[in-house]
Amino acid sequence: MKRLPPLPALHTFLVTAQCCNFTRAAQQLHITQGAVSRQIAGLEEHLGYALFVRQARGLSLTREGQDWLPRVQQVFALIEEGVQQVGAKNATLQIKAPTCVMRWLLPRLMEWQALRPDVPVELTTTMHYGVDFRHEAFDAAVVYGVPPNHGVQVLKLFDEQLTPVCSAQLLAGPLPLREVADLEHHLLLHPERNERDWQMWLAAAGGELPQTGKRQHFETLDMAMSMASQGNGVAIGDWALIGEDLRNGRLVMPFDLRVPTGKGYYLVRPPRADSPGLLELLGWLCDQVNTQP
The missing domain is CATH 3.40.190.10 (Periplasmic binding protein-like II)
Structure with a gap:
Protein backbone atom coordinates (compact mmCIF):
# COMPACT_ATOMS: atom_id res chain seq x y z
CA MET A 1 0.00 0.00 0.00
CA LYS A 2 1.37 3.39 -0.99
CA ARG A 3 2.40 5.62 1.90
CA LEU A 4 -0.05 8.46 2.59
CA PRO A 5 1.09 12.02 1.84
CA PRO A 6 2.12 14.12 4.86
CA LEU A 7 -0.69 16.19 6.41
CA PRO A 8 1.27 19.50 6.49
CA ALA A 9 1.87 19.22 2.75
CA LEU A 10 -1.84 18.61 2.16
CA HIS A 11 -2.68 21.69 4.23
CA THR A 12 -0.21 23.74 2.19
CA PHE A 13 -1.84 22.42 -1.00
CA LEU A 14 -5.29 23.40 0.30
CA VAL A 15 -4.26 26.98 1.11
CA THR A 16 -2.31 27.37 -2.13
CA ALA A 17 -5.20 26.02 -4.21
CA GLN A 18 -7.58 28.50 -2.63
CA CYS A 19 -5.46 31.53 -3.53
CA CYS A 20 -3.49 30.13 -6.54
CA ASN A 21 -0.42 32.12 -5.55
CA PHE A 22 2.68 30.97 -3.69
CA THR A 23 3.27 34.40 -2.12
CA ARG A 24 -0.24 34.79 -0.69
CA ALA A 25 -0.21 31.17 0.50
CA ALA A 26 3.09 31.80 2.32
CA GLN A 27 1.58 34.87 4.02
CA GLN A 28 -1.43 32.88 5.24
CA LEU A 29 0.72 29.97 6.44
CA HIS A 30 3.35 32.23 8.01
CA ILE A 31 6.19 30.52 6.19
CA THR A 32 8.41 31.58 3.30
CA GLN A 33 7.43 31.40 -0.34
CA GLY A 34 10.29 28.99 -0.89
CA ALA A 35 8.95 26.66 1.80
CA VAL A 36 5.53 26.63 0.12
CA SER A 37 7.09 25.85 -3.25
CA ARG A 38 9.18 23.02 -1.78
CA GLN A 39 6.21 21.44 0.03
CA ILE A 40 4.10 21.50 -3.15
CA ALA A 41 6.95 20.05 -5.19
CA GLY A 42 7.48 17.32 -2.60
CA LEU A 43 3.75 16.48 -2.61
CA GLU A 44 3.70 16.29 -6.40
CA GLU A 45 6.75 14.01 -6.36
CA HIS A 46 5.06 11.79 -3.74
CA LEU A 47 1.87 11.54 -5.81
CA GLY A 48 3.61 11.15 -9.15
CA TYR A 49 1.82 13.95 -10.99
CA ALA A 50 1.59 17.75 -11.04
CA LEU A 51 -1.07 19.59 -9.04
CA PHE A 52 -0.45 23.09 -10.40
CA VAL A 53 0.46 24.68 -13.69
CA ARG A 54 3.11 27.33 -13.02
CA GLN A 55 2.30 30.49 -14.96
CA ALA A 56 3.90 33.92 -15.15
CA ARG A 57 0.97 35.59 -13.36
CA GLY A 58 0.27 32.84 -10.84
CA LEU A 59 -0.92 29.26 -10.62
CA SER A 60 -3.80 27.17 -11.93
CA LEU A 61 -4.84 23.68 -10.91
CA THR A 62 -4.20 20.73 -13.15
CA ARG A 63 -6.99 18.21 -13.75
CA GLU A 64 -5.50 16.06 -10.97
CA GLY A 65 -5.29 19.12 -8.70
CA GLN A 66 -8.96 19.88 -9.35
CA ASP A 67 -9.83 16.29 -8.39
CA TRP A 68 -7.71 16.50 -5.25
CA LEU A 69 -9.07 19.83 -3.93
CA PRO A 70 -12.61 18.79 -2.79
CA ARG A 71 -11.21 15.63 -1.20
CA VAL A 72 -8.62 17.55 0.80
CA GLN A 73 -11.27 20.11 1.80
CA GLN A 74 -13.44 17.27 3.10
CA VAL A 75 -10.55 15.78 5.09
CA PHE A 76 -9.80 19.05 6.89
CA ALA A 77 -13.50 19.74 7.47
CA LEU A 78 -13.81 16.34 9.17
CA ILE A 79 -10.75 17.07 11.31
CA GLU A 80 -12.18 20.45 12.36
CA GLU A 81 -15.56 18.88 13.16
CA GLY A 82 -13.87 16.19 15.24
CA VAL A 83 -11.88 18.75 17.22
CA GLN A 84 -15.04 20.72 18.00
CA GLN A 85 -17.19 17.73 18.93
CA VAL A 86 -14.60 15.88 21.02
CA GLY A 87 -13.61 19.08 22.79
CA ALA A 88 -17.25 19.89 23.51
CA LYS A 89 -17.71 16.58 25.36
CA ASN A 90 -15.36 17.64 28.14
CA PHE A 158 -41.87 26.99 37.33
CA ASP A 159 -44.11 29.90 38.34
CA GLU A 160 -43.47 31.88 41.49
CA GLN A 161 -46.02 31.11 44.23
CA LEU A 162 -45.67 32.95 47.53
CA THR A 163 -46.52 31.43 50.91
CA PRO A 164 -45.49 32.10 54.54
CA VAL A 165 -43.24 29.52 56.23
CA CYS A 166 -41.83 29.00 59.70
CA SER A 167 -40.32 26.29 61.85
CA ALA A 168 -42.46 23.55 63.37
CA GLN A 169 -41.29 24.68 66.82
CA LEU A 170 -42.58 28.21 66.28
CA LEU A 171 -45.91 26.90 64.96
CA ALA A 172 -46.33 24.78 68.10
CA GLY A 173 -45.24 27.61 70.40
CA PRO A 174 -47.28 29.83 72.75
CA LEU A 175 -48.27 32.33 70.01
CA PRO A 176 -50.79 30.69 67.66
CA LEU A 177 -50.76 31.02 63.86
CA ARG A 178 -54.29 29.96 63.04
CA GLU A 179 -55.45 33.18 61.32
CA VAL A 180 -53.78 35.81 59.18
CA ALA A 181 -54.25 38.36 61.98
CA ASP A 182 -52.00 36.21 64.22
CA LEU A 183 -49.00 37.30 62.12
CA GLU A 184 -49.06 40.61 64.02
CA HIS A 185 -47.57 38.78 67.02
CA HIS A 186 -44.58 37.40 65.10
CA LEU A 187 -41.40 38.77 63.57
CA LEU A 188 -41.92 38.94 59.78
CA LEU A 189 -38.83 38.05 57.77
CA HIS A 190 -38.52 39.80 54.40
CA PRO A 191 -36.26 38.30 51.69
CA GLU A 192 -35.97 41.77 50.08
CA ARG A 193 -35.98 45.39 51.19
CA ASN A 194 -39.12 46.35 49.28
CA GLU A 195 -41.52 44.09 51.29
CA ARG A 196 -43.34 43.32 48.01
CA ASP A 197 -43.77 39.59 48.71
CA TRP A 198 -45.45 39.97 52.08
CA GLN A 199 -47.68 42.77 50.80
CA MET A 200 -48.82 40.68 47.83
CA TRP A 201 -49.58 37.59 49.90
CA LEU A 202 -51.40 39.52 52.63
CA ALA A 203 -53.52 41.34 50.06
CA ALA A 204 -54.63 37.99 48.61
CA ALA A 205 -55.28 36.63 52.12
CA GLY A 206 -57.47 39.58 53.08
CA GLY A 207 -54.97 41.20 55.41
CA GLU A 208 -52.37 43.93 55.29
CA LEU A 209 -48.84 44.47 56.45
CA PRO A 210 -48.84 45.50 60.13
CA GLN A 211 -47.79 49.13 60.49
CA THR A 212 -46.18 48.65 63.88
CA GLY A 213 -45.29 44.96 63.68
CA LYS A 214 -41.79 43.59 64.05
CA ARG A 215 -39.92 42.91 60.83
CA GLN A 216 -36.43 41.98 59.64
CA HIS A 217 -35.07 42.52 56.12
CA PHE A 218 -32.49 40.37 54.35
CA GLU A 219 -30.58 40.58 51.09
CA THR A 220 -31.41 37.05 49.92
CA LEU A 221 -34.17 34.47 50.18
CA ASP A 222 -31.70 31.96 51.59
CA MET A 223 -30.89 34.15 54.60
CA ALA A 224 -34.58 34.68 55.38
CA MET A 225 -35.30 30.94 55.11
CA SER A 226 -32.37 30.08 57.38
CA MET A 227 -33.67 32.46 60.07
CA ALA A 228 -37.18 31.01 59.76
CA SER A 229 -35.93 27.42 60.04
CA GLN A 230 -34.25 28.34 63.34
CA GLY A 231 -37.57 29.52 64.81
CA ASN A 232 -36.72 33.23 64.64
CA GLY A 233 -39.80 34.42 62.75
CA VAL A 234 -42.14 33.86 59.82
CA ALA A 235 -40.68 34.26 56.32
CA ILE A 236 -42.37 34.63 52.95
CA GLY A 237 -40.96 32.44 50.20
CA ASP A 238 -41.56 30.84 46.83
CA TRP A 239 -43.22 27.46 47.31
CA ALA A 240 -41.27 25.82 44.47
CA LEU A 241 -37.88 27.04 45.70
CA ILE A 242 -38.39 25.89 49.30
CA GLY A 243 -39.99 22.55 48.47
CA GLU A 244 -37.07 20.55 49.84
CA ASP A 245 -37.23 22.42 53.16
CA LEU A 246 -40.95 21.64 53.40
CA ARG A 247 -40.49 17.96 52.56
CA ASN A 248 -37.79 17.37 55.16
CA GLY A 249 -39.55 19.38 57.87
CA ARG A 250 -37.08 22.24 58.22
CA LEU A 251 -39.96 24.55 57.37
CA VAL A 252 -43.76 24.25 57.56
CA MET A 253 -46.62 26.22 55.98
CA PRO A 254 -48.93 27.73 58.63
CA PHE A 255 -51.45 28.62 55.89
CA ASP A 256 -52.48 26.71 52.77
CA LEU A 257 -52.72 29.78 50.53
CA ARG A 258 -50.14 30.01 47.73
CA VAL A 259 -50.31 33.26 45.74
CA PRO A 260 -49.01 33.33 42.14
CA THR A 261 -47.20 36.56 41.29
CA GLY A 262 -47.27 36.31 37.50
CA LYS A 263 -43.51 35.86 37.46
Whole structure:
Protein backbone atom coordinates (compact mmCIF):
# COMPACT_ATOMS: atom_id res chain seq x y z
CA MET A 1 0.00 0.00 0.00
CA LYS A 2 1.37 3.39 -0.99
CA ARG A 3 2.40 5.62 1.90
CA LEU A 4 -0.05 8.46 2.59
CA PRO A 5 1.09 12.02 1.84
CA PRO A 6 2.12 14.12 4.86
CA LEU A 7 -0.69 16.19 6.41
CA PRO A 8 1.27 19.50 6.49
CA ALA A 9 1.87 19.22 2.75
CA LEU A 10 -1.84 18.61 2.16
CA HIS A 11 -2.68 21.69 4.23
CA THR A 12 -0.21 23.74 2.19
CA PHE A 13 -1.84 22.42 -1.00
CA LEU A 14 -5.29 23.40 0.30
CA VAL A 15 -4.26 26.98 1.11
CA THR A 16 -2.31 27.37 -2.13
CA ALA A 17 -5.20 26.02 -4.21
CA GLN A 18 -7.58 28.50 -2.63
CA CYS A 19 -5.46 31.53 -3.53
CA CYS A 20 -3.49 30.13 -6.54
CA ASN A 21 -0.42 32.12 -5.55
CA PHE A 22 2.68 30.97 -3.69
CA THR A 23 3.27 34.40 -2.12
CA ARG A 24 -0.24 34.79 -0.69
CA ALA A 25 -0.21 31.17 0.50
CA ALA A 26 3.09 31.80 2.32
CA GLN A 27 1.58 34.87 4.02
CA GLN A 28 -1.43 32.88 5.24
CA LEU A 29 0.72 29.97 6.44
CA HIS A 30 3.35 32.23 8.01
CA ILE A 31 6.19 30.52 6.19
CA THR A 32 8.41 31.58 3.30
CA GLN A 33 7.43 31.40 -0.34
CA GLY A 34 10.29 28.99 -0.89
CA ALA A 35 8.95 26.66 1.80
CA VAL A 36 5.53 26.63 0.12
CA SER A 37 7.09 25.85 -3.25
CA ARG A 38 9.18 23.02 -1.78
CA GLN A 39 6.21 21.44 0.03
CA ILE A 40 4.10 21.50 -3.15
CA ALA A 41 6.95 20.05 -5.19
CA GLY A 42 7.48 17.32 -2.60
CA LEU A 43 3.75 16.48 -2.61
CA GLU A 44 3.70 16.29 -6.40
CA GLU A 45 6.75 14.01 -6.36
CA HIS A 46 5.06 11.79 -3.74
CA LEU A 47 1.87 11.54 -5.81
CA GLY A 48 3.61 11.15 -9.15
CA TYR A 49 1.82 13.95 -10.99
CA ALA A 50 1.59 17.75 -11.04
CA LEU A 51 -1.07 19.59 -9.04
CA PHE A 52 -0.45 23.09 -10.40
CA VAL A 53 0.46 24.68 -13.69
CA ARG A 54 3.11 27.33 -13.02
CA GLN A 55 2.30 30.49 -14.96
CA ALA A 56 3.90 33.92 -15.15
CA ARG A 57 0.97 35.59 -13.36
CA GLY A 58 0.27 32.84 -10.84
CA LEU A 59 -0.92 29.26 -10.62
CA SER A 60 -3.80 27.17 -11.93
CA LEU A 61 -4.84 23.68 -10.91
CA THR A 62 -4.20 20.73 -13.15
CA ARG A 63 -6.99 18.21 -13.75
CA GLU A 64 -5.50 16.06 -10.97
CA GLY A 65 -5.29 19.12 -8.70
CA GLN A 66 -8.96 19.88 -9.35
CA ASP A 67 -9.83 16.29 -8.39
CA TRP A 68 -7.71 16.50 -5.25
CA LEU A 69 -9.07 19.83 -3.93
CA PRO A 70 -12.61 18.79 -2.79
CA ARG A 71 -11.21 15.63 -1.20
CA VAL A 72 -8.62 17.55 0.80
CA GLN A 73 -11.27 20.11 1.80
CA GLN A 74 -13.44 17.27 3.10
CA VAL A 75 -10.55 15.78 5.09
CA PHE A 76 -9.80 19.05 6.89
CA ALA A 77 -13.50 19.74 7.47
CA LEU A 78 -13.81 16.34 9.17
CA ILE A 79 -10.75 17.07 11.31
CA GLU A 80 -12.18 20.45 12.36
CA GLU A 81 -15.56 18.88 13.16
CA GLY A 82 -13.87 16.19 15.24
CA VAL A 83 -11.88 18.75 17.22
CA GLN A 84 -15.04 20.72 18.00
CA GLN A 85 -17.19 17.73 18.93
CA VAL A 86 -14.60 15.88 21.02
CA GLY A 87 -13.61 19.08 22.79
CA ALA A 88 -17.25 19.89 23.51
CA LYS A 89 -17.71 16.58 25.36
CA ASN A 90 -15.36 17.64 28.14
CA ALA A 91 -15.86 21.43 28.03
CA THR A 92 -17.14 22.90 31.28
CA LEU A 93 -20.63 24.35 30.91
CA GLN A 94 -20.87 27.90 32.25
CA ILE A 95 -24.24 28.55 33.93
CA LYS A 96 -25.44 31.79 35.54
CA ALA A 97 -28.27 31.98 38.09
CA PRO A 98 -29.64 34.44 40.67
CA THR A 99 -28.98 33.64 44.31
CA CYS A 100 -32.72 33.29 45.03
CA VAL A 101 -32.88 30.04 43.00
CA MET A 102 -29.88 28.39 44.68
CA ARG A 103 -31.96 26.39 47.17
CA TRP A 104 -33.58 24.60 44.23
CA LEU A 105 -30.78 24.60 41.66
CA LEU A 106 -27.62 23.75 43.60
CA PRO A 107 -28.71 20.32 44.95
CA ARG A 108 -29.83 19.32 41.48
CA LEU A 109 -26.57 20.39 39.86
CA MET A 110 -24.70 18.32 42.46
CA GLU A 111 -26.90 15.35 41.57
CA TRP A 112 -26.21 15.98 37.86
CA GLN A 113 -22.47 15.96 38.46
CA ALA A 114 -22.76 12.62 40.25
CA LEU A 115 -24.73 11.21 37.31
CA ARG A 116 -22.67 12.84 34.54
CA PRO A 117 -19.15 13.68 35.71
CA ASP A 118 -18.16 13.83 32.04
CA VAL A 119 -20.27 17.00 31.57
CA PRO A 120 -18.89 19.38 34.23
CA VAL A 121 -20.80 22.53 35.19
CA GLU A 122 -19.46 25.78 36.63
CA LEU A 123 -22.13 27.88 38.36
CA THR A 124 -21.90 31.67 38.72
CA THR A 125 -24.35 33.29 41.14
CA THR A 126 -25.57 36.87 40.95
CA MET A 127 -27.96 39.24 42.68
CA HIS A 128 -29.34 40.21 39.26
CA TYR A 129 -32.26 38.38 37.67
CA GLY A 130 -31.35 38.54 33.97
CA VAL A 131 -28.54 37.78 31.52
CA ASP A 132 -27.14 39.44 28.39
CA PHE A 133 -25.46 36.80 26.23
CA ARG A 134 -24.06 39.52 23.97
CA HIS A 135 -21.71 40.59 26.75
CA GLU A 136 -21.68 37.61 29.13
CA ALA A 137 -19.93 34.37 28.14
CA PHE A 138 -22.38 31.85 29.60
CA ASP A 139 -23.75 28.73 27.94
CA ALA A 140 -27.10 29.14 29.71
CA ALA A 141 -28.72 30.97 32.60
CA VAL A 142 -31.66 30.82 34.97
CA VAL A 143 -33.58 34.10 34.86
CA TYR A 144 -36.41 35.36 37.05
CA GLY A 145 -39.36 37.50 36.02
CA VAL A 146 -41.25 37.32 32.75
CA PRO A 147 -40.03 35.06 29.91
CA PRO A 148 -37.60 36.77 27.51
CA ASN A 149 -39.17 37.06 24.07
CA HIS A 150 -36.20 37.68 21.77
CA GLY A 151 -32.61 36.60 21.22
CA VAL A 152 -32.70 33.47 23.41
CA GLN A 153 -34.11 29.95 23.57
CA VAL A 154 -36.46 29.62 26.60
CA LEU A 155 -37.47 26.66 28.77
CA LYS A 156 -39.88 27.29 31.64
CA LEU A 157 -39.01 25.89 35.07
CA PHE A 158 -41.87 26.99 37.33
CA ASP A 159 -44.11 29.90 38.34
CA GLU A 160 -43.47 31.88 41.49
CA GLN A 161 -46.02 31.11 44.23
CA LEU A 162 -45.67 32.95 47.53
CA THR A 163 -46.52 31.43 50.91
CA PRO A 164 -45.49 32.10 54.54
CA VAL A 165 -43.24 29.52 56.23
CA CYS A 166 -41.83 29.00 59.70
CA SER A 167 -40.32 26.29 61.85
CA ALA A 168 -42.46 23.55 63.37
CA GLN A 169 -41.29 24.68 66.82
CA LEU A 170 -42.58 28.21 66.28
CA LEU A 171 -45.91 26.90 64.96
CA ALA A 172 -46.33 24.78 68.10
CA GLY A 173 -45.24 27.61 70.40
CA PRO A 174 -47.28 29.83 72.75
CA LEU A 175 -48.27 32.33 70.01
CA PRO A 176 -50.79 30.69 67.66
CA LEU A 177 -50.76 31.02 63.86
CA ARG A 178 -54.29 29.96 63.04
CA GLU A 179 -55.45 33.18 61.32
CA VAL A 180 -53.78 35.81 59.18
CA ALA A 181 -54.25 38.36 61.98
CA ASP A 182 -52.00 36.21 64.22
CA LEU A 183 -49.00 37.30 62.12
CA GLU A 184 -49.06 40.61 64.02
CA HIS A 185 -47.57 38.78 67.02
CA HIS A 186 -44.58 37.40 65.10
CA LEU A 187 -41.40 38.77 63.57
CA LEU A 188 -41.92 38.94 59.78
CA LEU A 189 -38.83 38.05 57.77
CA HIS A 190 -38.52 39.80 54.40
CA PRO A 191 -36.26 38.30 51.69
CA GLU A 192 -35.97 41.77 50.08
CA ARG A 193 -35.98 45.39 51.19
CA ASN A 194 -39.12 46.35 49.28
CA GLU A 195 -41.52 44.09 51.29
CA ARG A 196 -43.34 43.32 48.01
CA ASP A 197 -43.77 39.59 48.71
CA TRP A 198 -45.45 39.97 52.08
CA GLN A 199 -47.68 42.77 50.80
CA MET A 200 -48.82 40.68 47.83
CA TRP A 201 -49.58 37.59 49.90
CA LEU A 202 -51.40 39.52 52.63
CA ALA A 203 -53.52 41.34 50.06
CA ALA A 204 -54.63 37.99 48.61
CA ALA A 205 -55.28 36.63 52.12
CA GLY A 206 -57.47 39.58 53.08
CA GLY A 207 -54.97 41.20 55.41
CA GLU A 208 -52.37 43.93 55.29
CA LEU A 209 -48.84 44.47 56.45
CA PRO A 210 -48.84 45.50 60.13
CA GLN A 211 -47.79 49.13 60.49
CA THR A 212 -46.18 48.65 63.88
CA GLY A 213 -45.29 44.96 63.68
CA LYS A 214 -41.79 43.59 64.05
CA ARG A 215 -39.92 42.91 60.83
CA GLN A 216 -36.43 41.98 59.64
CA HIS A 217 -35.07 42.52 56.12
CA PHE A 218 -32.49 40.37 54.35
CA GLU A 219 -30.58 40.58 51.09
CA THR A 220 -31.41 37.05 49.92
CA LEU A 221 -34.17 34.47 50.18
CA ASP A 222 -31.70 31.96 51.59
CA MET A 223 -30.89 34.15 54.60
CA ALA A 224 -34.58 34.68 55.38
CA MET A 225 -35.30 30.94 55.11
CA SER A 226 -32.37 30.08 57.38
CA MET A 227 -33.67 32.46 60.07
CA ALA A 228 -37.18 31.01 59.76
CA SER A 229 -35.93 27.42 60.04
CA GLN A 230 -34.25 28.34 63.34
CA GLY A 231 -37.57 29.52 64.81
CA ASN A 232 -36.72 33.23 64.64
CA GLY A 233 -39.80 34.42 62.75
CA VAL A 234 -42.14 33.86 59.82
CA ALA A 235 -40.68 34.26 56.32
CA ILE A 236 -42.37 34.63 52.95
CA GLY A 237 -40.96 32.44 50.20
CA ASP A 238 -41.56 30.84 46.83
CA TRP A 239 -43.22 27.46 47.31
CA ALA A 240 -41.27 25.82 44.47
CA LEU A 241 -37.88 27.04 45.70
CA ILE A 242 -38.39 25.89 49.30
CA GLY A 243 -39.99 22.55 48.47
CA GLU A 244 -37.07 20.55 49.84
CA ASP A 245 -37.23 22.42 53.16
CA LEU A 246 -40.95 21.64 53.40
CA ARG A 247 -40.49 17.96 52.56
CA ASN A 248 -37.79 17.37 55.16
CA GLY A 249 -39.55 19.38 57.87
CA ARG A 250 -37.08 22.24 58.22
CA LEU A 251 -39.96 24.55 57.37
CA VAL A 252 -43.76 24.25 57.56
CA MET A 253 -46.62 26.22 55.98
CA PRO A 254 -48.93 27.73 58.63
CA PHE A 255 -51.45 28.62 55.89
CA ASP A 256 -52.48 26.71 52.77
CA LEU A 257 -52.72 29.78 50.53
CA ARG A 258 -50.14 30.01 47.73
CA VAL A 259 -50.31 33.26 45.74
CA PRO A 260 -49.01 33.33 42.14
CA THR A 261 -47.20 36.56 41.29
CA GLY A 262 -47.27 36.31 37.50
CA LYS A 263 -43.51 35.86 37.46
CA GLY A 264 -41.45 32.72 37.13
CA TYR A 265 -38.09 31.07 36.56
CA TYR A 266 -36.80 30.22 33.09
CA LEU A 267 -33.81 28.44 31.60
CA VAL A 268 -32.43 30.47 28.70
CA ARG A 269 -29.59 29.92 26.26
CA PRO A 270 -28.23 31.70 23.18
CA PRO A 271 -29.72 30.50 19.88
CA ARG A 272 -26.52 28.72 18.83
CA ALA A 273 -25.74 27.10 22.21
CA ASP A 274 -26.74 23.59 21.20
CA SER A 275 -24.00 21.25 22.39
CA PRO A 276 -25.35 17.79 23.29
CA GLY A 277 -24.18 18.09 26.91
CA LEU A 278 -25.88 21.44 27.41
CA LEU A 279 -29.16 20.33 25.86
CA GLU A 280 -29.11 17.17 27.98
CA LEU A 281 -28.51 19.16 31.19
CA LEU A 282 -31.28 21.67 30.48
CA GLY A 283 -33.73 18.90 29.62
CA TRP A 284 -32.80 17.04 32.78
CA LEU A 285 -33.41 20.14 34.93
CA CYS A 286 -36.85 20.57 33.38
CA ASP A 287 -37.60 16.92 34.14
CA GLN A 288 -36.68 17.58 37.79
CA VAL A 289 -39.46 20.16 37.94
CA ASN A 290 -41.97 17.79 36.42
CA THR A 291 -41.12 14.93 38.77
CA GLN A 292 -40.81 16.78 42.07
CA PRO A 293 -43.62 16.09 44.57
